[in-house]
Amino acid sequence: MADWFALERDIRAMLKQPEWDDGSIGPVLVRLAWHSSGTYSKKDGTGGSDGATMRHAPESTDGANAGLEKARAMLEPLKKKYPAVSRGDLWTLAGVVAVEAMGGPRSPWYPGRTDKEKPKAAEVPPNGRLPDASQGAPHIRDVFYRMGFNDRDIVALSGAHSLGRCHTDRSGYSGPWTNTPTRFSNQYFKLLIKEKWTKKKWDGPEQYEDPSGELMMLPSDLALIWDPKFKVVVEEYAEDKDTFFKDFSSAFGKLLELGVRRSSAKL
Numbered sequence: 001m002a003d004w005f006a007l008e009r010d011i012r013a014m015l016k017q018p019e020w021d022d023g024s025i026g027p028v029l030v031r032l033a034w035h036s037s038g039t040y041s042k043k044d045g046t047g048g049s050d051g052a053t054m055r056h057a058p059e060s061t062d063g064a065n066a067g068l069e070k071a072r073a074m075l076e077p078l079k080k081k082y083p084a085v086s087r088g089d090l091w092t093l094a095g096v097v098a099v100e101a102m103g104g105p106r107s108p109w110y111p112g113r114t115d116k117e118k119p120k121a122a123e124v125p126p127n128g129r130l131p132d133a134s135q136g137a138p139h140i141r142d143v144f145y146r147m148g149f150n151d152r153d154i155v156a157l158s159g160a161h162s163l164g165r166c167h168t169d170r171s172g173y174s175g176p177w178t179n180t181p182t183r184f185s186n187q188y189f190k191l192l193i194k195e196k197w198t199k200k201k202w203d204g205p206e207q208y209e210d211p212s213g214e215l216m217m218l219p220s221d222l223a224l225i226w227d228p229k230f231k232v233v234v235e236e237y238a239e240d241k242d243t244f245f246k247d248f249s250s251a252f253g254k255l256l257e258l259g260v261r262r263s264s265a266k267l
């Protein structure tokens with residue numbers, strides 16, 4: 001049996017890294033957990049975090065995963081220290097621990113993923129399953145409905161953009177969504193509603209900025225207030241942090257479980 005408490009302690013201890021972005025690798029670990037899971041398709045059960053297939057082509061080459069090789073490399077020392085823990089478990093647990101350590105809610109999480117060292121072609125999901133930030137509500141629904149989520153889950157999960165930032169050398173976009181990118185909060189929803197978002201004038205891809213020019217939104221973020229059904233939920237979460245935390249906790253937990261096959265029951 002792996003010592004899960006010791007592993008969680010070690011994950012928490014490595015989050016603070018002064019030379020990394022805003023001083024914490026928490027946000028990029030949350031993104032790793034999400035991208036390793038968000039390839040799932042409920043139609044045929046392919047994709048998801050089981051197998052840790054993001055190490056293998058073509059998933060490793062998906063433009064959406066640019067930069068996540070750094071997050072995976074940062075977790076490798078823990079894989080060495082806890083060899084019985086699969087990378088699929090390590091990457092998803094790191095996301096859960098990071099959210100909680102940055103002030104967010106704990107999500108339900110269960111071990112039992114099995115890494116695929118030499119996956120067959122059909123066992124690695126094709127590229128293009130993760131959402132495209134340049135697109136709007138219909139695309140976002142296509143992608144998240146494919147995983148089995150509903151509109152409310154979509155808005156809740158998107159609240160993770162209270163964390164972290166965009167990097168021109170990864171996605172081509174630039175900047176953080178909030179002034180507190182290492183603090184999990186409902187600030188993203190408040191800003192979506194309260195700020196005036198205008199198109200940024202630059203050579204990069206279409207993105208939006210607040211009047212200060214310091215904060216950003218992707219077209220896919222603004223889709224959450226341009227679509228009336230999404231907007232109602234954005235307004236609710238902007239007003240009610242506790243409901244957001246509760247909904248995020250369960251939706252993130254559900255995301256990390258997608259496609260996980262266990263030989264024995266959950267612990």
Ligand code: ZEM
Binds near residue numbers: 027140168173252
């Ligand atoms: Zn994100 N996300 N995301 N996201 N994301 C980025 C960064 C982060 C979308 C997206 O295109 C982008 C969810 C949903 C969606 C995080 C968590 C979650 C970036 C910037 C882009 C472009 C990448 C870069 O340049 O480094 C789109 C289109 C989404 C849905 C429509 C969900 C769901 C998430 C978790 C539950 C996080 C934490 C980051 C910040 C990463 C970092 O390195 O700081």
